[in-house]
Amino acid sequence: MARISLDLAHSYKPHPQQDSDYALLPLKMDFEDGGAYALLGPSGCGKTTMLNIMSGLLVPSHGNVLFDGRDVTRASPQERNIAQVFQFPVIYDTMTVAENLAFPLKNRKVPEAQIRQRVGAIAEMLEMSHQLNMRAAGLSADQKQKISLGRGLVRSDVAAVLFDEPLTVIDPHLKWQLRRKLKQIHHELKLTLIYVTHDQVEALTFADQVVVMTRGRAVQVGSADALFEKPAHTFVGHFIGSPGMNFLPAQVEGTALDVAGSRLTAPAGRALPGGPLKLGIRPEYLALAPAQQPGSVACTVAQVQDIGTYLMLTAKVGEHTLKARFTPETRLPSAGDAIWLQVLGEHTCFYQNEELVV
Numbered sequence: 001m002a003r004i005s006l007d008l009a010h011s012y013k014p015h016p017q018q019d020s021d022y023a024l025l026p027l028k029m030d031f032e033d034g035g036a037y038a039l040l041g042p043s044g045c046g047k048t049t050m051l052n053i054m055s056g057l058l059v060p061s062h063g064n065v066l067f068d069g070r071d072v073t074r075a076s077p078q079e080r081n082i083a084q085v086f087q088f089p090v091i092y093d094t095m096t097v098a099e100n101l102a103f104p105l106k107n108r109k110v111p112e113a114q115i116r117q118r119v120g121a122i123a124e125m126l127e128m129s130h131q132l133n134m135r136a137a138g139l140s141a142d143q144k145q146k147i148s149l150g151r152g153l154v155r156s157d158v159a160a161v162l163f164d165e166p167l168t169v170i171d172p173h174l175k176w177q178l179r180r181k182l183k184q185i186h187h188e189l190k191l192t193l194i195y196v197t198h199d200q201v202e203a204l205t206f207a208d209q210v211v212v213m214t215r216g217r218a219v220q221v222g223s224a225d226a227l228f229e230k231p232a233h234t235f236v237g238h239f240i241g242s243p244g245m246n247f248l249p250a251q252v253e254g255t256a257l258d259v260a261g262s263r264l265t266a267p268a269g270r271a272l273p274g275g276p277l278k279l280g281i282r283p284e285y286l287a288l289a290p291a292q293q294p295g296s297v298a299c300t301v302a303q304v305q306d307i308g309t310y311l312m313l314t315a316k317v318g319e320h321t322l323k324a325r326f327t328p329e330t331r332l333p334s335a336g337d338a339i340w341l342q343v344l345g346e347h348t349c350f351y352q353n354e355e356l357v358v
């Protein structure tokens with residue numbers, strides 16, 4: 001296994017002029033040996049580009065890639081000793097499940113007894129022990145993709161295993177099981193795993209550290225908890241959570257804080273800079289407040305929805321919308337009612353130019 005260090009940028013254009021010409025803007029990042037990482041972001045943000053640069057399928061237009069301090073920028077995937085799992089199964093239909101799993105080891109001339117042991121262990125982890133002697137051709141797309149996952153995980157000597165949206169073809173129920181399984185396998189095998197997805201649930205269940213990307217930039221690397229509690233960028237606030245963070249315009253005025261037209265007392269102990277700010281608060285942390293309570297704003301209820309496991313209240317503060325989550329047993333006001341929502345508290349974040357300030 002290896003520590004992977006990136007210090008690079010990538011443009012698919014020969015003469016990049018502006019930020020939008022880059023699939024990856026300049027970034028510096030380390031993936032620690034044995035870590036479970038996810039690259040998370042919407043379509044086109046640069047996840048696959050970053051993964052392909054790590055695997056050696058793509059040479060970055062600027063900068064370099066180090067494995068344990070060794071420059072591998074121009075080395076092939078074989079030379080880097082990388083295993084990869086793609087969106088669709090890459091297996092041999094004419095071979096049995098066992099032969100498919102053994103293939104990467106046979107290629108590396110691993111002794112037969114060791115191959116049997118490792119194939120047995122991986123099949124057990126993926127609950128495929130009873131299928132070892134079946135031909136891959138007869139299996140469903142789900143099962144074939146499980147073989148691909150197994151082939152990615154079977155070698156213990158790889159620098160890292162890279163997954164590019166590997167659960168796309170898997171049905172939703174099995175997908176849920178496999179996500180948890182991969183996490184467990186990571187704990188057992190202690191391989192460095194890097195997993196590309198646009199699905200936040202997939203990223204947050206699988207990875208210890210999630211790299212959130214937007215438009216060629218890695219805007220935050222952090223645990224699920226950090227991304228939820230302290231999004232470093234408004235994009236992370238929006239993208240993580242269901243629904244995402246609420247934002248209201250804010251501005252310090254002496255000892256007061258203007259929040260969407262309401263004059264509140266600026267929170268003590270928070271050094272807020274001058275200039276336009278955004279106040280960010282998660283729907284989970286918005287609370288109903290008595291009228292005029294310090295730190296609250298006057299709103300009008302637009303809608304109350306029963307989502308099953310929780311109630312969602314949508315309120316308007318002038319032209320701005322706030323969404324608040326409540327437990328199903330909460331007695332909530334009705335559409336059209338005037339209410340107060342607490343927006344200042346320990347979970348409130350402030351942003352300037354989209355970056356977290358406090």
Ligand SMILES: Nc1ncnc2c1ncn2[C@@H]1O[C@H](COP(=O)(O)OP(=O)(O)OP(=O)(O)O)[C@@H](O)[C@H]1O
Nearest residue numbers: 012022023041042043044045046047048049050198
């Ligand atoms: N071979 C290529 N040639 C030119 N542009 C490319 C190429 N591959 C990707 N791009 C562009 O680079 C940007 C990043 O693409 P990339 O595939 O890395 O994003 P992604 O986050 O993996 O998206 P998706 O989830 O849709 O695969 C996009 O604007 C894409 O159009």
